Amino acid sequence: MRFFDFMLCTGLLFLAGFVVRLDLREARSVARLAAATGNPQEAPAALRSLAGFDRQGNPTDKLPPDAKRVAVFVIHGSKFQSEIELWNRARDLYPSVEFAGVCDDVRCIEQVSSAKTKVNFNPIVMGDYYATRWLLKADARSHMMVLDRGSGGIREADTPKSPGDLAGLKSTLEGK
């Protein structure tokens, strides 16, 4: 019985040594990786370079410069028509705010690029990789991004899902 206890104890000690050694090796790999890469990105970023259209349908490469606030959201090709109607209505309700919708797929890009689709906001078909990626991650959490030109800040806010949600955006979009 004592022999069995001794073997069990030795086995546990060996296992502990093995796992600790494994941990040290992995910790070194993580540290090496962190030391050999730049800007591990954890903060939201605004779209600075883009390709899209302004509200008149003319090609543009920047967000509207005049508005104090810009709401940037994702337009889903699968729900294109209902989302266009929603965001057109949002723009009517908040004329002091600019709205920019980033297409999430080819269907959306084709439709906003066609002259037939009238939109009251700025549809975007391409943008900076990192800012677009951040926006998509926010969209997965049902959020949009709101840029404040005055403070230079950028924050996430709930994306309205229906016209009934638009009134609730007043404080977010107008800061009142």
Added chain:
Amino acid sequence: MPGNWLQRISILAILINVPAVGAHFYLSHRFYSTAGIPVGTRVSPITGLTTANEKITESTATAYPCHVLRYTSINCKWCRQDEPAWQAFESALLRRGCDSTLLGPAAGDLPKDAVSTPDRHWLAIVPASVAREISFFATPTTVVFDRQWKVTWSKMGILEKGDTDKAAKSVK
């Protein structure tokens, strides 16, 4: 007394094992979630607009038998340090018939005077589909794809000795 001694050592070993196993799972997850794009991942062809406003379409992006994608920035000191190794890497892959695409976190992360050629594109902006399908964590990251845009080799961080050979062999 010896029984007591064995018991204490065993308890000590268990006390070491439990947090060590926990640390192992945490570190493994952290390492693998940030260690580049897994081999075998298939993505859509990388399209977009170059720094000179030239359009990279799906047909442009599928014209070559293999593709190299480098996530880089002029503001990243590791990318600058890695430049000689990257140039050798890129030349070797271009000689194998691949094309090369350089993508920055933002258009402003690429050199203003960057000139694209038919087999080397400086991609300033991309459609959302690219941002959704390709998950870069940090610069520099280098990925090699086959003709069908399936990842054959990938590396996050600076390139090391032997990487060029491994990457070149992966697209044989």
